[in-house]
Amino acid sequence: MSNKRLVSFFSLTAAASMLLAACGQAAPTAAPTAPTAAPAKPTEAAKPAATAVPAQPTAAPKPAGKRGAGDTVRILYWQAPTILNAHLAAGTKDFDAARLILEPLAGIGAEGVPVPALAAEIPTVANGGVSKDLTTVTWKLRKDVKWSDGTPFTADDVVFTYTYCADAATACATASSFAGIKSVEAVDPSTVKVTFATPTTNPYRIFVSTQGYILQKKQFGACIGAKASTDSACQAANNAPIGTGPYKLKDFKSGDTVLYSINDMYRDPDKPFFKEVLFKGGGDATSAARAAFQTGDTDYAWNLQVEWAVLDQLAKTGGKAVLVNTPGANVERIMFQAADISPEAGDKRGEPDTKHPFFQDKKVRQALAMAIDRKTMAEQLYGQTGDPTCELITTDPFISPSKVYGGIRKCEPDIEGAKKLLDEAGWKPGADGIRVKDGKKLKVTFNTSTNTLRQKEQALVKDAWAAIGVDTELKNVSATVFFSTDAANNDTTGKFFNDVQMYTNNYSQPDPTDYLCDFTTAQISAKANAWRGPNNIRYSNPDYDKLCTALRSESDDAKRKDIVLKMNDLLITDAFVVPLISRKRVSAIAKDLKGVKGTPWDSEMWDIADWSK
Amino acid sequence: MATYFLRKVLYAIPSLLGISFIIFAILSLAPGDPLAEFGANPEVPAEVRENIKKSLGLDQPWPVRYVKWLGTLSQGEFGFSFAARRPVTDLLSQRLPQTLMVVGVAYIIALLIAIPVGVLSAARPNSAASHIVSLITMVGISLPTFLTGLILILVFSVELGILPMIYDTNIKLDSLDGWGKQIKQSLMPIAVLALFNAGAMTRFVRSAMLENLPADYVRTARAKGLSEWSVIIKHALRNSLIPVVTLIAINLPGVFTGAIITEQIFRVNGIGELLVTSVQKSDTPVVMAIVFIYAVLVVASQLVADVVYGVLDPRIKFA
Numbered sequence: 022m023s024n025k026r027l028v029s030f031f032s033l034t035a036a037a038s039m040l041l042a043a044c045g046q047a048a049p050t051a052a053p054t055a056p057t058a059a060p061a062k063p064t065e066a067a068k069p070a071a072t073a074v075p076a077q078p079t080a081a082p083k084p085a086g087k088r089g090a091g092d093t094v095r096i097l098y099w100q101a102p103t104i105l106n107a108h109l110a111a112g113t114k115d116f117d118a119a120r121l122i123l124e125p126l127a128g129i130g131a132e133g134v135p136v137p138a139l140a141a142e143i144p145t146v147a148n149g150g151v152s153k154d155l156t157t158v159t160w161k162l163r164k165d166v167k168w169s170d171g172t173p174f175t176a177d178d179v180v181f182t183y184t185y186c187a188d189a190a191t192a193c194a195t196a197s198s199f200a201g202i203k204s205v206e207a208v209d210p211s212t213v214k215v216t217f218a219t220p221t222t223n224p225y226r227i228f229v230s231t232q233g234y235i236l237q238k239k240q241f242g243a244c245i246g247a248k249a250s251t252d253s254a255c256q257a258a259n260n261a262p263i264g265t266g267p268y269k270l271k272d273f274k275s276g277d278t279v280l281y282s283i284n285d286m287y288r289d290p291d292k293p294f295f296k297e298v299l300f301k302g303g304g305d306a307t308s309a310a311r312a313a314f315q316t317g318d319t320d321y322a323w324n325l326q327v328e329w330a331v332l333d334q335l336a337k338t339g340g341k342a343v344l345v346n347t348p349g350a351n352v353e354r355i356m357f358q359a360a361d362i363s364p365e366a367g368d369k370r371g372e373p374d375t376k377h378p379f380f381q382d383k384k385v386r387q388a389l390a391m392a393i394d395r396k397t398m399a400e401q402l403y404g405q406t407g408d409p410t411c412e413l414i415t416t417d418p419f420i421s422p423s424k425v426y427g428g429i430r431k432c433e434p435d436i437e438g439a440k441k442l443l444d445e446a447g448w449k450p451g452a453d454g455i456r457v458k459d460g461k462k463l464k465v466t467f468n469t470s471t472n473t474l475r476q477k478e479q480a481l482v483k484d485a486w487a488a489i490g491v492d493t494e495l496k497n498v499s500a501t502v503f504f505s506t507d508a509a510n511n512d513t514t515g516k517f518f519n520d521v522q523m524y525t526n527n528y529s530q531p532d533p534t535d536y537l538c539d540f541t542t543a544q545i546s547a548k549a550n551a552w553r554g555p556n557n558i559r560y561s562n563p564d565y566d567k568l569c570t571a572l573r574s575e576s577d578d579a580k581r582k583d584i585v586l587k588m589n590d591l592l593i594t595d596a597f598v599v600p601l602i603s604r605k606r607v608s609a610i611a612k613d614l615k616g617v618k619g620t621p622w623d624s625e626m627w628d629i630a631d632w633s634k
Numbered sequence: 635m636a637t638y639f640l641r642k643v644l645y646a647i648p649s650l651l652g653i654s655f656i657i658f659a660i661l662s663l664a665p666g667d668p669l670a671e672f673g674a675n676p677e678v679p680a681e682v683r684e685n686i687k688k689s690l691g692l693d694q695p696w697p698v699r700y701v702k703w704l705g706t707l708s709q710g711e712f713g714f715s716f717a718a719r720r721p722v723t724d725l726l727s728q729r730l731p732q733t734l735m736v737v738g739v740a741y742i743i744a745l746l747i748a749i750p751v752g753v754l755s756a757a758r759p760n761s762a763a764s765h766i767v768s769l770i771t772m773v774g775i776s777l778p779t780f781l782t783g784l785i786l787i788l789v790f791s792v793e794l795g796i797l798p799m800i801y802d803t804n805i806k807l808d809s810l811d812g813w814g815k816q817i818k819q820s821l822m823p824i825a826v827l828a829l830f831n832a833g834a835m836t837r838f839v840r841s842a843m844l845e846n847l848p849a850d851y852v853r854t855a856r857a858k859g860l861s862e863w864s865v866i867i868k869h870a871l872r873n874s875l876i877p878v879v880t881l882i883a884i885n886l887p888g889v890f891t892g893a894i895i896t897e898q899i900f901r902v903n904g905i906g907e908l909l910v911t912s913v914q915k916s917d918t919p920v921v922m923a924i925v926f927i928y929a930v931l932v933v934a935s936q937l938v939a940d941v942v943y944g945v946l947d948p949r950i951k952f953a
Binding site: 097260276277280319502506509525526527528 | 665666667668669670671672673674675676677678679680681682683684685686688689690714715716717718719720721724725728729787791792795798799800802803804898899900901903907908911914915916
């Protein structure tokens with residue numbers, strides 16, 4: 022009896038351990054889930070005197086087939102769309118899912134130039150569309166556009182969209198693009214005149230790209246105000262909007278899939294190519310990559326925030342898709358706190374009039390910035406999905422993306438130089454190697470969101486700083502906490518009761534005026550505004566503030582570029598913000614899917630009418 | 635017996651209220667922001683987010699919101715989801731069919747596997763079959779579903795390419811082709827869940843049988859000359875099934891939310907997946923609705939288990 026038991030026991034253990042060993046290589050790495058800043062603020066100031074834009078909607082070659090010649094194209098997001106009225110969106114996925122149905126007056130292509138969608142042409146100062154005093158923009162609309170229910174698209178719909186979101190009670194997520202507008206009026210059924218409250222150097226900040234989808238007045242007319250979300254008819258409209266885009270809604274399962282069929286009223290009779298679109302959401306980024314590369318279960322996998330080692334392997338071994346990286350304005354950066362956030366400061370903790378014990382010293386900031394090896398970080402952790410960057414502004418026409426590292430300025434790691442700076446600043450290495458001054462150790466708390474990629478970046482930075490004698494305490498909090506506006510939580514980006522924090526931010530339209538002006542004194546985050554100010558580093562530089570004022574009123578392109586570069590330079594040399602990696606939009610596209618042109622300035626679905634196989 | 639059940643139901647009401655209060659308090663006090671997706675998106679600055687939160691009623695203190703939630707509940711509604719801006723019941727009714735189709739079917743299959751296998755391994759305690767069964771059930775219980783799910787995906791989707799790894803909820807079940815596709819895409823998630831559940835249940839059936847097989851009445855049945863089949867199935871199994879049936883009844887609410895990981899791996903839009911994503915997004919109304927329904931189901935299933943036990947075992951009387 023005991024022999025038998027021994028045999029069965031060993032056979033059990035042997036089999037079990039064989040199984041577990043086979044499973045060893047199957048363990049997936051957790052997909053980083055950092056919510057990158059998707060489209061950033063539609064700031065003031067793009068170039069009003071934009072060069073002549075192409076007349077046709079896109080420059081892509083016409084698809085080989087006719088409308089409906091293709092089957093179903095499958096799109097996979099690892100966050101599922103939950104609502105199709107983009108103005109009440111809860112995330113980028115909702116803007117993208119809605120873009121197949123709803124359209125803005127114009128999109129923005131990779132070159133940073135607006136491309137007409139519902140507009141007949143792009144208004145500029147040259148063609149008279151933008152008034153010389155920069156207070157009005159007149160959009161000429163296409164006359165041949167119909168909504169998918171057959172009714173004509175008119176200027177009334179555009180005016181209505183403004184009224185809808187201008188009402189604070191509607192609580193549009195796109196509200197900031199509709200702010201600062203004096204009026205929007207329909208001059209005639211195909212002309213809309215927008216009047217800004219103050220002269221604006223960016224006339225394209227309303228009704229363009231992801232923030233400017235036009236809603237049908239007939240469908241949403243009764244939905245202004247709180248009713249937009251609570252009234253059942255409006256809820257139905259939110260989940261089945263009528264649009265002018267290439268597709269119309271066939272079926273929507275919130276939080277799961279959206280099924281689209283061709284909009285027969287679409288203005289281009291040869292498009293779209295695919296009969297149906299299946300937009301699926303859910304799961305995680307790694308399995309989405311697998312579905313695109315290895316099994317071919319999807320044609321388009323969005324935002325593959327997967328560790329480079331894993332992504333590279335999947336892309337190389339799976340042959341069914343191509344990895345597409347679109348450079349843009351996303352910059353992963355480290356930020357130093359300028360205010361005193363020590364608990365001893367009591368009520369004044371983190372207030373803009375306090376001074377951080379050592380980050381007020383420029384030498385300390387520059388030393389810490391100097392020690393970081395961006396190139397190694399980019400190569401090891403990001404691969405093709407990110408480049409090292411020394412600049413905060415990373416796009417044309419200000420800086421060519423290829424020149425953000427080793428271009429205008431060099432930012433190679435310089436450990437000896439960093440040590441020298443710290444010595445000069447009076448910080449001498451103590452017995453344990455950590456620098457000390459006046460009895461205080463050079464110790465920092467470094468916070469970021471919970472995400473394996475970010476934790477690896479933190480580890481690299483910690484090592485670099487240890488080499489120059491700085492003690493780093495690494496912290497991380499869940500992304501939903503890190504990016505929340507909870508005034509009671511000390512670890513949010515806004516409250517920033519830490520010495521150092523790291524995340525990705527960007528500007529969403531080619532002109533970065535609002536983005537740069539977010540670092541002015543007026544935007545400082547403090548108790549008075551419940552730490553909601555975008556300037557969470559409490560940066561206050563009168564020269565910088567003056568540059569912002571100049572930028573807001575300057576309309577000459579060459580002078581604007583000059584000011585933007587000056588502001589970028591000031592931020593970099595002041596070293597409160599340390600850019601690390603210029604992150605690209607990463608998607609996997611099936612090998613046989615053609616016509617996809619990525620742009621950092623618009624939704625990834627902006628050109629779906631042009632896709633074909 | 636009627637008073638017994640009436641008493642149980644009346645006792646259940648305060649505990650359900652207590653459960654809902656605790657969950658609401660935890661969700662409200664925990665850090666997290668339904669609009670955190672826009673956190674690093676400068677196009678949606680903090681003022682806009684605060685305005686949206688105000689429109690969702692999140693600027694009020696949580697006890698006030700709890701009372702409002704109770705008020706809505708008393709009218710038979712669960713409020714509306716922050717992310718989808720539509721009634722929670724809509725979301726649940728959209729997902730219930732998938733949950734039942736995948737998780738429910740997996741549960742039934744697990745039962746269909748567990749009972750015969752458990753009986754077999756109890757009837758032939760030291761045979762090779764029994765040992766193999768023990769091995770498989772141990773593997774089934776110890777390997778977590780995300781691991782078995784991933785293994786199945788790697789084998790059947792990546793290497794062999796015969797099964798799809800993404801669940802398509804839009805397949806129309808009106809043709810043989812449609813049914814074929816539905817079966818193909820359900821095979822892997824159901825297999826993962828069935829293996830996991832069958833493991834535990836087989837052992838339970840086996841131990842219940844092992845308790846009954848040495849009993850006197852079984853010996854008497856054998857002595858009477860009844861066939862082995864009759865002895866095991868008609869006599870021993872019937873009595874062994876009593877605890878098994880109550881176990882099934884108690885585990886039934888788990889079908890409602892119990893396949894969280896499997897649903898996420900295979901992208902099945904079940905209620906478990908809704909629960910997890912809502913917790914991550916701090917979509918409180920949805921979480922409250924699911925948890926509350928789950929609590930009600932647990933209470934109800936306890937009652938059902940009591941009834942079934944009383945019906946099956948005539949020795950039980952309800953006091």
